[in-house]
Amino acid sequence: MKFTRKAAPVAATAALALTLAACAQSDRSSGSSSNSGGGDVKDTITFGAAGAPELFDPFYATDGETFRVTRQMMEGLVGIKPGTADIQPELATSWESSSDGKEWTFKLRDGVKFWDGEPFNAAAVCYNFERMFDQNEVAAGGPAGYWADVMGSFKSDAANALYQGCTPKDDMTAVIKISRPTSKFPTALSLDSFSMQSPKALKDGDANNVTKQGEGFGYPAYSKNPVGTGPYKLDKFDEANKTVTLVRNDDYWGEKAKTAKLVFKIIPDESTRRQELEAGSIDGYDLPNPADWKGLKDQGNNVLIRPAFNILYMGLNPQKNPKLKDLKVRQALYYALNRDQLVKTQLPEGATVATQFMPDTVAGYNKSLKPYEYNPEKAKQLLKEAGAEGMTLLFAYPSEVSRPYMPDPQKIYEALRGDLEAVGIKVQVNTKPWNGGYLDTVDNGGYDAWLLGWTGDYNSADNFIGTFFANLKANDFHTSATSYGAQLSKDLDAADSIVDEGQRNAAYEKVNQQIMEQDLPGLAISHSPPALVVSEKVKGLVPSPLTAETFSTVTVQK
Structure with missing residues (x-):
């Protein structure tokens, strides 16, 4: 969803100075x-x-x-x-x-x-x-x-x-x-x-x-x-x-x-953007469909693959759907998702399954964390233990947009929706244009669950997990409605204030473990190179x- 900073006194992310060369046609008429x-x-x-x-x-x-x-x-x-x-x-x-x-x-x-x-x-x-x-x-x-x-x-x-x-x-x-x-x-x-x-x-x-x-x-x-x-x-x-x-x-x-x-x-539709590039009516575009990369290169265009400095996640709103306050329910949703299959079929080459809410290039990443496995039977058992069998989930995705972490929102959504329905969850489908109501509805807490993501602004854990969870009163995950939100906010503020780089990174590693194993305020899905x-x-x-x-x-x- 939302930014570029560099830690001071933290080292910034390594420079990636790439110059764009060329290829293809552009015979659009202009002065x-x-x-x-x-x-x-x-x-x-x-x-x-x-x-x-x-x-x-x-x-x-x-x-x-x-x-x-x-x-x-x-x-x-x-x-x-x-x-x-x-x-x-x-x-x-x-x-x-x-x-x-x-x-x-x-x-x-x-x-x-x-x-x-x-x-x-x-x-x-x-x-x-x-x-x-x-x-x-x-x-x-x-x-x-x-x-x-x-x-x-x-x-x-x-x-x-x-x-x-x-x-x-x-x-x-x-x-x-x-x-x-x-x-x-x-x-x-x-x-x-x-x-x-x-x-x-x-x-x-x-x-x-x-x-x-x-x-x-x-x-x-x-x-x-x-x-x-x-x-x-x-x-x-x-x-x-x-x-x-x-x-x-x-x-x-x-x-x-x-x-x-x-x-x-x-031009919301990616295939139309490609056609307009081929026709010369535009000079370039962002976020070409990964399936088109080779064809675009073969036509002589320059396709530049950026590093995967991002995260796709499923946001959860326990304030709107109280069943999501139960950790077992949130864990069940995670176990229900076949993210390995999603990465292989819906995301570009180089995409990876996420273990936490930040990529591994960010200082404070916890290397010991492992991905939640795909285990639909365990998901069903957890839902049963939580008394949430057959629960209804208002789950939304954006239309008229491609994002670096989400090249085709509808296809990604349909794959995840199918996984949730396979464990007995009743999914209420909702979609709105990206800037035609979707972002506003997320900001206003209108969905139980939704797809969104983040491209980082600099090499700092604060720019990822701090952005998502540090502000107790204003975050899309509505952690103010949970038992853990206040403590998570305090822990993130404390980590951000540590002057010593090594101590700060260790504190963030601990918080990442806490987020994924104890709190699970949302579901980190994947990282994708745009x-x-x-x-x-x-x-x-x-x-x-x-x-x-x-x-x-x-x-x-x-």
């Missing part, structure tokens, strides 16, 4: 120009997106399809070095912490302006942080989830928040105070949700006025017309033609985007292990 990339190039990049953005204010976004767009327009204090999970300066040129790790001083980049002409300075930084901190009850309980995941609480519960304030030391120096040392800083500030936006535009657009609308949320006018500092800015979202058009920011502080226009064409495919005429795109590519360096040859 052309010459630039520093050499030769005649088109003035438009068209990329096939698997889903529509939910909105354009990254602070309230929680999904990759929205961030794919906002990442091109918005920047944070801290950025990510292309092709890696390492942080680098972005709107801050440097930073340092106090000896106790509770005060962080950021030197800001001079000469930066927001698109509306407003200056970027320390006052703007502090306005943004105070805006994020001061959320109403609706936003705090739903779309402001990234702040909750990182900072713990909002202004209404300031005493329990990690964030404790921001002060402009001078015009180009901002000081951020936090309540305790944490592996989150400063890398958490590279998350798209923490991008800097124009204070004037935020005020004028009533940016924090989030309301409840049925099972979803209503967003203010600003969310459709944000103002950032990035190399591209929003031109229009044509919902009828399902395209998002960005145009180059000619006043950008850094190297200008190499292509004048960037269009994201929303891919990206582009025409041979695309130059300059650097694939990201975080699936966080930027397009300002990209050109498309005529």
Whole structure:
């Protein structure tokens, strides 16, 4: 579902600098120009997106399809070095912490302006942080989830928040105070949700006025017309033609985007995305079906396989379905799932069965844990012991989307559904479009069980299990309704605050064991390597292990 940070003082994930070369055709008609990339190039990049953005204010976004767009327009204090999970300066040129790790001083980049002409300075930084901190009850309980995941609480519960304030030391120096040392800083500030936006535009657009609308949320006018500092800015979202058009920011502080226009064409069906690439109407797309990888390569396209830095899971909601409060019931569901078969038949080569809620490349991974075996008879016995034979489970999956950890949601769902029904569980099927109600329903606790996942942002256990379970009051697994949730939250906070790397990793290994053997708040399913495919005429795109590519360096040859 939801982010890129690097532990400080923890080492970040190893750099993976991969350069994208090319192949295939793109004879889409468009204007052309010459630039520093050499030769005649088109003035438009068209990329096939698997889903529509939910909105354009990254602070309230929680999904990759929205961030794919906002990442091109918005920047944070801290950025990510292309092709890696390492942080680098972005709107801050440097930073340092106090000896106790509770005060962080950021030197800001001079000469930066927001698109509306407003200056970027320390006052703007502090306005943004105070805006994020001061959320109403609706936003705090739903779309402001990234702040909750990182900072713990909002202004209404300031005493329990990690964030404790921001002060402009001078015009180009901002000081951020936090309540305790944490592996989150400063890398958490590279998350798209923490991008800097124009204070004037935020005020004028009533940016924090989030309301409840049925099972979803209503967003203010600003969310459709944000103002950032990035190399591209929003031109229009044509919902009828399902395209998002960005145009180059000619006043950008850094190297200008190499292509004048960037269009994201929303094509939910993967086979249609492939057909459009073959026809030349798009220049590339994300998440090609693993079954198509060889064929795409044979046609001359470049298929880049990213590392599997992700997790697919089945979320469980004991608040909505009280039977799920019983550990035996949760274990029964796990034993019912034939995950070996799922990985072999529904996921790409290189996918693996998960033993915990993070991949084995993350510090704190517990190597001693073994996968829950496929044992339908044991599942039936546990259901009988729990008095849950024939229980009903409202189990949902998303439509109109592909995700790195879930290439074909419906096929994965059908396989898991069949396993559950085979042990006597009555499955109530539910599906909604990814950004057409599914994510909102998950956030609002509308399902007993659902399929979702996560692509990690940096090499830290906090970014995986901390994101899922540390915030007792705001997590999709509703651990506040369980007997173990409060203790799990405390254990995760304690692990995150350990300064010594070896001791911290040992603490996370212990928590991983606790999650999988004692708590089991959800079912970790698998890890899958996602891919990206582009025409041979695309130059300059650097694939990201975080699936966080930027397009300002990209050109498309005529």
